[in-house]
Amino acid sequence: MVKMRNVVKWSSFPSLLLCVVFVALNGFITKGFLSWSSMGGFLQAIIPLIILSIGESVVLLGGGIDISVGASVSLINVILATMSQRGTSAEALIGIALICGLAIGALNGLLISIVRISPLLVTFATSYIISGMALTILPTPGGSMPDSLTNFYLSNVLFVIPSAVIFLAIVYAIWLVWHLSPMSTHLYATGNNIFKAFYSGIAVTRIQFMTYLFAGFASSIAALALTSYMGAGDARVGLPLTLNAIAACVIGGISLAGGAGNVSGAVFGSFFLGLVLTIILGLGIPTYYQNFASGLVILIGIFTAVMAGKKGVLKPNR
Amino acid sequence: MSVKKTHFVSKNGFSGANGITSEELKLFVVPVAISVLLFVVGQVMRPGFASISNIGNILAIASILGFASMGQTLVIVSGGEGIDLSVGQLMSMGAVIGCVYLNGMNGNIALTILILVIFGAVIGLIDALGIVWVGIPPLVMTLAIGTLAGGFTLAFTRGEPQGSVPSILLALGGSGIGAFFKWLFVLEIIAIVIVEFVLRKSKYGKALYLTGNNRNAARLCGIKTARIIVMTYVIAGIIGTLSGLMLLSFIGSAQLEMGNDYTMLSIAAVVIGGTQLAGGKGTYVGSFLGAIVLIVLTSVLISIGIPSGMRETITGIVLVLILLVYSRQPSIRQ
Numbered sequence: 235m236v237k238m239r240n241v242v243k244w245s246s247f248p249s250l251l252l253c254v255v256f257v258a259l260n261g262f263i264t265k266g267f268l269s270w271s272s273m274g275g276f277l278q279a280i281i282p283l284i285i286l287s288i289g290e291s292v293v294l295l296g297g298g299i300d301i302s303v304g305a306s307v308s309l310i311n312v313i314l315a316t317m318s319q320r321g322t323s324a325e326a327l328i329g330i331a332l333i334c335g336l337a338i339g340a341l342n343g344l345l346i347s348i349v350r351i352s353p354l355l356v357t358f359a360t361s362y363i364i365s366g367m368a369l370t371i372l373p374t375p376g377g378s379m380p381d382s383l384t385n386f387y388l389s390n391v392l393f394v395i396p397s398a399v400i401f402l403a404i405v406y407a408i409w410l411v412w413h414l415s416p417m418s419t420h421l422y423a424t425g426n427n428i429f430k431a432f433y434s435g436i437a438v439t440r441i442q443f444m445t446y447l448f449a450g451f452a453s454s455i456a457a458l459a460l461t462s463y464m465g466a467g468d469a470r471v472g473l474p475l476t477l478n479a480i481a482a483c484v485i486g487g488i489s490l491a492g493g494a495g496n497v498s499g500a501v502f503g504s505f506f507l508g509l510v511l512t513i514i515l516g517l518g519i520p521t522y523y524q525n526f527a528s529g530l531v532i533l534i535g536i537f538t539a540v541m542a543g544k545k546g547v548l549k550p551n552r
Numbered sequence: 553m554s555v556k557k558t559h560f561v562s563k564n565g566f567s568g569a570n571g572i573t574s575e576e577l578k579l580f581v582v583p584v585a586i587s588v589l590l591f592v593v594g595q596v597m598r599p600g601f602a603s604i605s606n607i608g609n610i611l612a613i614a615s616i617l618g619f620a621s622m623g624q625t626l627v628i629v630s631g632g633e634g635i636d637l638s639v640g641q642l643m644s645m646g647a648v649i650g651c652v653y654l655n656g657m658n659g660n661i662a663l664t665i666l667i668l669v670i671f672g673a674v675i676g677l678i679d680a681l682g683i684v685w686v687g688i689p690p691l692v693m694t695l696a697i698g699t700l701a702g703g704f705t706l707a708f709t710r711g712e713p714q715g716s717v718p719s720i721l722l723a724l725g726g727s728g729i730g731a732f733f734k735w736l737f738v739l740e741i742i743a744i745v746i747v748e749f750v751l752r753k754s755k756y757g758k759a760l761y762l763t764g765n766n767r768n769a770a771r772l773c774g775i776k777t778a779r780i781i782v783m784t785y786v787i788a789g790i791i792g793t794l795s796g797l798m799l800l801s802f803i804g805s806a807q808l809e810m811g812n813d814y815t816m817l818s819i820a821a822v823v824i825g826g827t828q829l830a831g832g833k834g835t836y837v838g839s840f841l842g843a844i845v846l847i848v849l850t851s852v853l854i855s856i857g858i859p860s861g862m863r864e865t866i867t868g869i870v871l872v873l874i875l876l877v878y879s880r881q882p883s884i885r886q
């Protein structure tokens with residue numbers, strides 16, 4: 235039973251519980267939700283958000299915040315859609331997405347870790363710059379995506395696993411490499427108290443910089459997934475994603491103060507957000523009430539998760 | 553002018569929460585200088601840009617942003633990572649729901665204001681409930697409340713804003729004493745005087761600065777910090793919905809999401825105005841000066857024909873530059 239107690243004390247446990255409850259609810263409410271094909275469709279729709287929230291969670295663990303991730307997705311999305319219309323190959327598009335994402339991450343990281351401006355303000359300002367660029371490149375929704383990428387994203391590998399999962403696996407694998415290295419401790423230490431971490435000999439500047447680089451990388455993969463899913467570009471597509479990614483992290487038990495939580499919590503958190511939307515569609519709530527209803531359920535989710543974390547029953551980190 | 557004022561005030565030794573310090577006045581020099589520079593640039597690029605009537609218009613628009621930044625300033629000063637990401641949605645809500653209750657009749661104005669005050673106060677209370685008692689970070693709480701308010705507005709109107717703006721409000725938003733002093737600007741000046749007075753002279757204002765500076769120390773001094781923070785969010789909620797009414801009087805008709813841009817703009821205005829995100833420091837005059845900078849910048853860019861996407865990018869670059877000038881944190885190596 236000791237192991238069971240560990241699971242219950244896990245900081246991601248409330249979000250996992252929320253997910254299980256909502257999957258069960260969905261099974262009752264949405265017809266055929268638990269079928270394999272419908273789960274695949276659900277994953278394809280929700281995976282861009284999951285990837286983005288993984289990027290956001292690493293930044294939060296390092297004691298920062300990145301509110302430019304949604305704008306980055308928009309920019310990469312419109313760049314991909316317009317370049318693809320001009321006949322750029324799929325391989326080149328993947329390269330371009332990665333370069334854009336890493337460049338945005340490097341700019342944020344530079345201004346925050348080396349120039350030392352508050353993360354909220356920097357990413358706030360860069361999100362203006364980035365979303366303005368997206369709007370300049372593609373003022374009205376349009377563009378395309380190579381069939382090879384869209385078909386791949388919507389297909390299954392090994393007959394059963396949706397290919398979309400591969401996008402998620404790449405980002406999670408890179409996080410795992412980080413998590414299993416000594417850098418993981420450094421990340422949590424920096425997020426907990428940057429001064430103490432500095433005096434313990436941790437290269438805090440480099441750690442901070444790398445969290446934003448990782449968030450930029452996650453944005454580029456999320457944008458690739460989203461653009462493959464949509465097959466088109468829209469300069470405003472990432473707007474709600476920032477908020478959802480941060481909400482997913484908070485529901486997943488990651489502290490905005492830094493240094494506490496677990497990346498898997500962000501995954502469960504974004505799953506929960508996706509499940510809420512599915513339930514509201516499944517219940518057949520009229521269109522005009524959907525935003526209000528989903529907002530209400532998400533707020534209740536945040537209340538539950540934060541209260542569970544505050545009671546002190548959860549382990550503060552990892 | 554500003555430099556002279558600096559000397560004057562520092563000689564008289566105003567300090568702390570009782571007056572505007574010379575340090576704060578120095579912070580005002582940057583936005584004032586940028587605004588003047590932008591007016592000159594605008595006048596050179598498009599003769600007539602710095603005409604009295606155009607300046608009056610710009611000040612009127614800046615006043616709307618000034619109102620939106622009022623709650624934002626209080627919330628940020630209150631500290632504890634305080635920030636209000638719901639102002640924009642509250643403004644949309646105030647404008648759209650206000651328009652329904654106004655229904656084009658001057659007699660409905662008082663009732664509408666009362667209803668909006670109640671709406672704003674309830675929203676502020678919910679904010680405070682989550683932030684103070686549950687411990688949800690303000691960023692997340694106000695974000696969620698903003699989404700909820702947006703959803704409520706959509707549900708309330710079923711996607712089609714109704715009603716119309718009565719003549720008194722239209723006059724408030726459109727005319728003024730001469731071409732320079734638009735009514736909105738006059739209202740903003742009155743608001744500045746009241747808010748600065750409250751911040752510096754009232755018990756609430758002094759407690760607010762202390763709470764923002766160091767919450768634990770303030771609590772140990774016998775300040776009921778929880779009550780101060782609840783009051784701040786309630787005031788911010790009320791100001792949010794009422795600012796929507798200001799916006800409505802200026803635009804003249806209600807649209808869903810008409811105020812949503814003001815969330816980000818109000819934060820930018822507060823930051824340009826020299827208020828620190830850490831809390832405990834800041835002035836409302838500064839926020840209004842920040843609002844003027846943002847609106848003049850946008851007007852210059854519009855007048856020389858720059859498309860909206862490019863304008864956003866340039867605003868972002870200007871923000872980064874301003875942050876570089878005076879928002880750098882001390883180095884870790886200290």
